Amino acid sequence: MSQIYDRVALIGLGLIASSLYWAFKRDGLVGEVTGYARSGETRDIAREIGLCDRICDSAAEAVEGADLVVLCVPVGAMDAVAREIAPALKAGATVTDVGSVKRAVIDAVHPHLPDTVHFVPSHPLAGTEHSGPRSGFAELFEGRWFLIVPVEGTDVAVVDQLDTLWQAIGSKTARMDADHHDLVLAVTSHAPHLIAYTMVGVADDLSRVTDSEVINYSAAGFRDFTRIAASDPTMWRDVFLNNKDATLEILGRFTEELFALQRAIRTEDGDMLHDYFTRTRGIRRGIVEAGQDTDAPDFGRTKT
Amino acid sequence: MSQIYDRVALIGLGLIASSLYWAFKRDGLVGEVTGYARSGETRDIAREIGLCDRICDSAAEAVEGADLVVLCVPVGAMDAVAREIAPALKAGATVTDVGSVKRAVIDAVHPHLPDTVHFVPSHPLAGTEHSGPRSGFAELFEGRWFLIVPVEGTDVAVVDQLDTLWQAIGSKTARMDADHHDLVLAVTSHAPHLIAYTMVGVADDLSRVTDSEVINYSAAGFRDFTRIAASDPTMWRDVFLNNKDATLEILGRFTEELFALQRAIRTEDGDMLHDYFTRTRGIRRGIVEAGQDTDAPDFGRTKT
Numbered sequence: 285m286s287q288i289y290d291r292v293a294l295i296g297l298g299l300i301a302s303s304l305y306w307a308f309k310r311d312g313l314v315g316e317v318t319g320y321a322r323s324g325e326t327r328d329i330a331r332e333i334g335l336c337d338r339i340c341d342s343a344a345e346a347v348e349g350a351d352l353v354v355l356c357v358p359v360g361a362m363d364a365v366a367r368e369i370a371p372a373l374k375a376g377a378t379v380t381d382v383g384s385v386k387r388a389v390i391d392a393v394h395p396h397l398p399d400t401v402h403f404v405p406s407h408p409l410a411g412t413e414h415s416g417p418r419s420g421f422a423e424l425f426e427g428r429w430f431l432i433v434p435v436e437g438t439d440v441a442v443v444d445q446l447d448t449l450w451q452a453i454g455s456k457t458a459r460m461d462a463d464h465h466d467l468v469l470a471v472t473s474h475a476p477h478l479i480a481y482t483m484v485g486v487a488d489d490l491s492r493v494t495d496s497e498v499i500n501y502s503a504a505g506f507r508d509f510t511r512i513a514a515s516d517p518t519m520w521r522d523v524f525l526n527n528k529d530a531t532l533e534i535l536g537r538f539t540e541e542l543f544a545l546q547r548a549i550r551t552e553d554g555d556m557l558h559d560y561f562t563r564t565r566g567i568r569r570g571i572v573e574a575g576q577d578t579d580a581p582d583f584g585r586t587k588t
Numbered sequence: 589m590s591q592i593y594d595r596v597a598l599i600g601l602g603l604i605a606s607s608l609y610w611a612f613k614r615d616g617l618v619g620e621v622t623g624y625a626r627s628g629e630t631r632d633i634a635r636e637i638g639l640c641d642r643i644c645d646s647a648a649e650a651v652e653g654a655d656l657v658v659l660c661v662p663v664g665a666m667d668a669v670a671r672e673i674a675p676a677l678k679a680g681a682t683v684t685d686v687g688s689v690k691r692a693v694i695d696a697v698h699p700h701l702p703d704t705v706h707f708v709p710s711h712p713l714a715g716t717e718h719s720g721p722r723s724g725f726a727e728l729f730e731g732r733w734f735l736i737v738p739v740e741g742t743d744v745a746v747v748d749q750l751d752t753l754w755q756a757i758g759s760k761t762a763r764m765d766a767d768h769h770d771l772v773l774a775v776t777s778h779a780p781h782l783i784a785y786t787m788v789g790v791a792d793d794l795s796r797v798t799d800s801e802v803i804n805y806s807a808a809g810f811r812d813f814t815r816i817a818a819s820d821p822t823m824w825r826d827v828f829l830n831n832k833d834a835t836l837e838i839l840g841r842f843t844e845e846l847f848a849l850q851r852a853i854r855t856e857d858g859d860m861l862h863d864y865f866t867r868t869r870g871i872r873r874g875i876v877e878a879g880q881d882t883d884a885p886d887f888g889r890t891k892t
Contacts, residue, residue: 360858384808409805409807409808410807411808413869413872428807429804429805429807431805458804468801468802468805469805469808471790471791471794471802471810472791472801472802472805472806472808472809472810473805473808473809473810474809475787475790476787476809476810476812476813477809478846478849478850478853479783479787479846480809480812481849481864481865481868482842482845482846482849483779483780483783483842484868484871484872485845485864485867485868486775486779486838486841486842486845487775487776487871488867488868488871489841489845490775490838490841495874496878497772497776498772498775498776498871499871499874499875499878500733500762500878501713501733501735501772501773501776501777502776502875502878503713503714503732503733505776505777505778505780505781505784505816506775506776506777506780507875508780508784508812508813508815508816509780509812510868510871510872510875511812511872512809512812513865513868513869513871513872514868514869514871514872514873515865515869517861517862517865517866517869518862520861520865521858521861521862521865522858524853524861525853525856525858525861528853528854528856531853532850532853532854534790534794535846535850537790537793537794538786538787538790539843539846541786541789541790541793542782542783542786542839542843545782545785545786546782546836546839549782549828549829549832549835549836550832550836552829552832554664554825554826554829557821557824557825557828557829558821558822558825560785560789561785561817561819561821561824561825562821563789563792564785564788564789564792564814564817564818565717565817565818565819565821567788567791567792567802567803567814567817567818568717568788568814568815568817568818569818570799570803571803571806571811571814574800574803574804574806
């Protein structure tokens with residue numbers, strides 16, 4: 285395949301950026317890739333393991349001459365990074381990001397960018413509970429969705445070029461509006477993560493049930509929560525702070541529903557419970573049929 | 589290996605019973621295995637696929653002459669089954685069960701059994717979201733815990749013999765008191781299941797987020813909930829109705845904790861969120877180190 289971009293800059297060198305690098309290089313999809321991470325230790329590790337063709341000591345240096353800049357920092361760091369790189373961006377460059385919320389990222393990044401560059405936010409629905417520069421692998425995106433959330437007025441050819449890159453690393457792509465994205469993700473990702481974090485925290489607090497018991501007997505359901513609740517703390521703090529309204533709305537609905545089920549248990553309404561559990565089973569079938577739980581690597585299964 | 593029991597009866601022919609049968613036969617652990625299911629259709633399927641050496645048309649017939657009787661019916665059906673088989677049990681036989689709650693099963697079964705038989709309740713922490721006579725496979729128990737909850741005064745040799753069988757099919761075993769079992773399982777299994785059912789129900793209700801979006805974009809966390817929420821509705825209805833107090837207690841703690849995290853999001857207390865998420869990450873490490881998420885087959889991964 286011919287190169288889709290000549291020069292690419294990865295800002296932030298965690299799970300997503302390192303996976304992108306290995307995927308780009310495996311298939312020769314882009315030319316030189318520069319990288320930058322705020323932490324000197326992360327930059328040292330990147331140099332040691334050959335992550336990126338060139339590691340720079342500032343974000344501005346990394347983006348110089350880049351045709352595509354991918355912001356792979358936590359959502360809360362987007363504003364500062366955008367300010368820093370803006371003066372160094374090449375005219376005609378495309379800037380994208382991989383943040384899990386989109387409205388807040390657009391608000392944080394777009395105002396700082398010069399009119400001469402294109403901002404095309406995106407979001408890969410791919411991850412594991414591991415993080416950092418050593419956690420990436422080229423197959424992370426295979427069969428996974430890469431959502432593209434273009435800002436109004438963006439040149440279609442620019443969006444198409446980025447779409448081509450995400451498809452070339454194995455992703456399926458879809459385009460949607462930022463607010464809709466944030467609501468869908470509140471349902472499919474943000475609320476489930478907060479709930480998993482909560483349940484794991486409760487288990488940790490219960491002194492009557494010893495740690496080793498919770499851990500040993502986790503295969504009965506709890507284990508699947510711990511996988512989710514092991515995700516990167518900084519990333520998830522920023523997700524909740526930046527998709528606050530949609531997440532709180534879904535959590536409100538969740539609590540309402542949980543109370544209804546608790547009440548059914550308390551009043552021993554077995555029919556209500558049985559009907560509810562039968563309905564939820566159908567959704568699972570849809571996910572398997574849609575191929576979202578047969579592709580490897582699966583969430584959290586890859587590197588353990 | 590020499591046979592651990594001569595004659596075994598499996599009452600109820602779902603995921604656990606069918607997996608037990610294939611595991612017993614693979615390794616020649618027992619002699620003749622009889623089977624019974626209430627549904628004629630299930631008995632026909634069992635005969636068709638060679639599940640059990642002999643399928644009987646009543647539970648009483650199936651247990652005649654059996655040295656070990658394994659009750660594999662939903663918890664809510666235990667009382668009726670115990671009444672039915674009691675007169676037909678062989679003196680000196682061991683009766684066990686595989687129910688997910690133990691106090692309620694002991695209360696339902698023990699009073700009906702003659703003094704000449706031994707009742708040794710047990711509970712395998714193994715499962716998938718599939719159910720029915722076709723869903724079993726011999727490897728289900730490998731590396732998984734099989735908890736044994738002896739009633740007071742049971743002959744140690746009788747418990748040891750059952751323990752040997754569960755270890756022979758690949759399980760790790762542990763013994764504990766019924767009330768402690770029910771509390772531990774409320775934390776590691778029952779509350780997580782109810783929470784997963786709830787979240788999947790909420791997603792299903794949200795008409796603004798279309799079905800196909802929830803399904804397509806499920807890999808970001810929601811998918812792991814749907815796997816749990818696809819478990820057998822009858823079994824889970826009975827679990828909640830029969831471990832009501834412990835489940836409601838844990839759900840109460842869960843709600844309290846969820847409200848604290850919701851408040852942290854609303855007030856934008858990023859430090860609280862980050863600290864919380866860092867703590868929960870540590871529990872995950874313990875589970876991986878304890879080997880509870882590396883053994884195959886994993887919950888829900890086996891047959892999809």
